Amino acid sequence: FSAILSNDTHLGNDDAIKYNNVLTNLGNGYDKWCGHFVVPTKGLYVFSCTVMATNANTITLGIIKNGQSVLPVSSANTPWESSTRVVVLAMDKGDRVWVRRLAHDRNIQGHYNSFSGYLISTET
Secondary structure, rough: EEOOOOOOOOOOOOOOOOOOEEOOOHHHEEEEOOOOOOOOOOEEEEEEEEEEEEOOOEEEEEEEEEOOEEEEHHHHHHOOOOOEEEEEEEEEEEEEEEEEEEOOOOOOOHHHHEEEEEEEOOOO
């Protein structure tokens, strides 16, 4: 799956980001209404998140697996700078992965923010 935001977004404490412009969603594992990806097949997955805050603000997001923060990603504190993190995770069928706000600013810059994931192996 691969999804981006279509609008600038204001986030509350620990809000899951609902990437509403879904570019690819084979198997329909990604739910744009809650922002969660539900693993359809046990295996090894790659997940990535790109973040850009508005103006010269810093925001820290986290890639979350089943409620636990796995990897933070923070935007730079200069205008028009983004950051990306990539992680490989062993997942069981039914596990959930999403991105949520962890700290700092609350505003992110629309279509410069993305969340993607894909299966690389069913061998774990």
